[in-house]
Amino acid sequence: MAAAVTIGEASVPHLPRGVRLKFDKPRDQWVLLAPERMFVLDDIALEIVKCCDGKASVAAIADDLSARFEAPRDTVAKDVIILLQDFADKGVVAA
Amino acid sequence: MNAASPHIDPPLAMLAELTYRCPLRCPYCSNPLEMTAASGDMDTGQWLGVIEEAADMGVLQIHFSGGEPTVRQDLEDMVGRAEVLGIYTNLITSGVLIDQARLEGLADRGLQHIQLSFQGTEEAGADRIGGFRGGHRKKLETARLAGEIGLPLTINAVMHRQNMDDLESMIQMAVDFGAKRLEVAHVQYYGWGLRNRAALVPTREQLEHATEIVEAARERLKGILVFDYVVPDYYARYPKSCMGGWGRQFLNVTPSGRVMPCHAAETIPDMTFDSVGERPLLDIWEQSEAFTRFRGTGWMPEPCRSCDRREIDWGGCRCQALALTGNAAATDPVCEKSPEHERIAALAAAEAAAGTDEFEYRRFGQGG
């Protein structure tokens, strides 16, 4: 049986098969398309999801975002983990 | 935005009912009671045209459905076209006509996800409900194949009084097949479901027990299986927001090309529907009588008109209002504010207690 994913600094997140990031032009928003569901992404969520390439670890993503947005690293790391854990529980992020 | 405003965003999703043909005969099927024969089905070219129009409008997801969509050998072409146009594709299937080559072919053309329905978990009972011997076994094989191919899978468990005891094993089955999502959908009562309501409607105790099972499993299987739980709203306090509101998020194209706000809208007797090919899809969505009649809040009677939930549930389901009160423009009578509410709850309870277990099976015309 598959085990639930726990996201931590070492996790390497990616979008699983059946989940797609797409720009929704008519409504001018970014969305994650998933089986019979969709999630509208705000700016922060979008930046995080874009980093989920199956190569970067959560730690690397936190480093990168904290540098780019000049925000304290621990806060960024915490936010990244909360968001990705929520998406993992919903089945739209794998690690 | 109010009802007078002409602006409406394009639909998020389209349900493409490719054909009403289906080897199964589920007694709660959402297809119309009077079904057109296969000769009324649009051809490949017409459907590809619809998919193009949908993409131009900004539709994000297409659900290929039926009947049984895999009856059509051109399904692959439609999936392929949608994929090229950047639309997320989902196949809603009974799974009894698919073999490995077909499923792999669909995945190769870009199919993103498959939703497979089960009538139960125990072979004899499940085959009796679906009215098709050997169906259950075939479905198990299809679920296994989806896992092997790596195609994301949702199990759709349609629940009612006669299979409620299968719920725990249904959840286990979904986990065992590696499904990421389980839809536990209590039968909705229009079309065939309404016709067979007395044989299907659960008791209040059954419903409460089912809800407890789902809530416990949802907690236990967090991160493993996502639950989508649809209750039979006869026992609810408020109706569901049917289709996210009439003509707000969703459109449905029938096998012959009629465009409807939901798959049961055809039951509304005085409503006319436009067809693709005769009028641009966008225009039908924005302007047609069928889509605008119950869009927004302007059409609402009291108690909806002054209710603070009017933009949450949009007054509930029009087809249910019609089926239960004879008036499609009435407040959905499952709402506790509806004057009809008590009568409906009492009716459900009485039928659950005294109803027959005999089904009337769906069929085509007189012959099927």
Ligand code: SF4
């Ligand atoms: S509900 Fe049953 S009979 Fe109706 S289309 Fe689906 S599988 Fe076929």
Ligand code: SF4
């Ligand atoms: S009165 Fe109308 S809007 Fe209010 S909860 Fe009932 S159905 Fe919904």
